[in-house]
Amino acid sequence: MISITEWQKIGVGTTGFGIFFILFGMLLYFDSVLLAFGNLLFLTGLSLIIGLRKTLSFFFQRHKLKGTSFFLGGVVIVLLRWPLLGMFLETYGFFNLFKDFFSVAFGFLGNTSNIPFLSMLFRRLQGTSSMV
Template structure:
């Protein structure tokens, strides 16, 4: 069984609050009060996997372009350009984490048992070739 440290629990909480504030900011039509979500998400990521591994993840040679888009979007949002910043940040986020999406969809296929969500659709999204129905 995997043990979770206190710092990782704090990181999950910070990342969760960051994601909540993203949705809340969108609901409030990009109000400038809730622009702290990027800082919460990045600090939560640093707490979960560690500061050195976070820096290594963002500054790998093959991920420099996507990191520039993501961190540039964060800077644009903090400079009070929330709509453009979130679009740039979303593009960078998709480029950064595109290798994790098949694993996440595979996890959803095995963990969720939702009647209207078929496993074949999740298996296609996850990239697996098994024909479980």
């Protein structure tokens, strides 16, 4: 059994609150204060969950520097009260950082032919729009 430390439990809560504030800030027409607070909570929670050294080594890998610069640059832009531009930059950086993870996650889902919406979506993404 995996033991979870108290710091990791606090990190999960902090990350959850960060995601909540980011979503709530987006719902309130990109409120820059809520988005900035959510970003800070999310990054703090992430470093509490996996540790500061692993967080820094994840973000500053050589092949992930483009995604890191866009993500952290977006956080800085949100802190400077340009929330719409900052969130676009963060989103682009997030997808660049986690593009390897998405293929693993979709592979973990397995065969999507039993899920109607996902099978239609993947067929369209692959270019074959025939409905079976």
